Amino acid sequence: DTTNALDALSQEGLSEEPVQQEKEAAGSGGGGTWEVVVAGGRKKQRCRKGQKKVVEVDHDDELEGAEDDENGDIGGYERQREHPFIVTEPGEVARGKKNGLDYLFHLYEQCREFLIQVQNIAKERGEKCPTKVTNQVFRYAKKAGASYINKPKMRHYVHCYALHCLDEEASNALRRAFKERGENVGAWRQACYKPLVAIAARQGWDIDAIFNAHPRLAIWYVPTKLRQLCHAERNSAAASSSVSGGPDHMAF
């Protein structure tokens, strides 16, 4: 089993490898213009605790073009983070050091492709075959060079992707509204819950069934918070309908 060797490899030099095969796989967004962050020449900047918020002004400004390698520096490259997301309209490409929401949703499609590859390998080998995007899939994605995919990020925005899958019109409208109001990504993300709960309400509150009924969504775990919101909302809906003498009175 070569997993460990490959895992170790994935810790190094990943960011060397620009990912451009996804050009044509692009969802609705601007084809091929999504930026790929390349390891910059920045020195290590650990251990500067205590001097927060000082000299941070142009701190983030000079690291676009990987201005030639400084390999003499022990420690080598500083690992680069992905640019943060901003709220973009459908089809809009984020400019500057930002990523747009079409790119975000595209990451979910990429994970699906990695899952399919993992499934094919498992079937070939007669091993257990995952039906969801598991740790194994994230590991595989890293190994395959998609270092910009990671579990916390994907889990964080699953419900946003769910809305995109289940009601693209509503999702698009929400994006336009939040962009217009100048809201940040966090606010948009929060706002994605409400229309999903409304969808669940219309379909008997079974959010798991709703996810599972959609082929692209079925591979994602239902986020805990979405599940909780559906449950809470179902109960209060039931309570108010029982107060108002509705027909579907519940026993608690």
Place this chain on the structure above:
Amino acid sequence: DTTNALDALSQEGLSEEPVQQEKEAAGSGGGGTWEVVVAGGRKKQRCRKGQKKVVEVDHDDELEGAEDDENGDIGGYERQREHPFIVTEPGEVARGKKNGLDYLFHLYEQCREFLIQVQNIAKERGEKCPTKVTNQVFRYAKKAGASYINKPKMRHYVHCYALHCLDEEASNALRRAFKERGENVGAWRQACYKPLVAIAARQGWDIDAIFNAHPRLAIWYVPTKLRQLCHAERNSAAASSSVSGGPDHMAF
């Protein structure tokens, strides 16, 4: 969340509770006559390493009737194991300190009932709902007094239960044959693999699909060894059919 308190409880005094609600739930076996092992009055017998196989003769003989509690003894009851299984015919009740195979299969039905209860509780609470017999279900079974159910045992015989579900005739015939030959449980258990692999061969080798298509079997994880046997057999079947010039030639 009261899980921990309940878990702690399940460590104590479980064996106090005879399980007789399963009388009528009995599968094909002798209704209500399956023994329930009750904690006997045996003293602790730990820490006697080094003197193996000495004075073990009538060691296992006096603990049927829980001959009155010795609670003054610190440490209390010695936990009692279930009687070992023997190969029985369908409908045959094991006699002596043995359990029969109808009882074994009944344990799988009980686990299914515990799973259903866990699922109902989860749905009520809007929590994640298991589709398989998980650790959580085994914990619940213990908590509910079914101390004789445990994960290693259930996993050990899953494929035997699978054969019982998928081809009861074949399963019954195998039991009769192995009983007649005086084979032990281990030999019978080993023999259950072969007809399962034959079933898989007839259905395109997808053992997961076969399990999932059967409502009582779908809740059990496919045992690793069964999966491996199907895989190995598929490959050698493919190899020989490709040698013999068969129509479904495979590419490796």
Place this chain on the structure above:
DNA sequence: AGAAGGACCAGTGGTCCGTA
């Protein structure tokens, strides 16, 4: 020797919180 099951272990789902 044959068998039951406590208990361990590698890798999981889940997400916090130190980081930039």
Place this chain on the structure above:
DNA sequence: AGAAGGACCAGTGGTCCGTA
């Protein structure tokens, strides 16, 4: 302040091996 993601943690699937 807002956001990305390394890394941790409780509880899982899997089954070995000390026990009877």
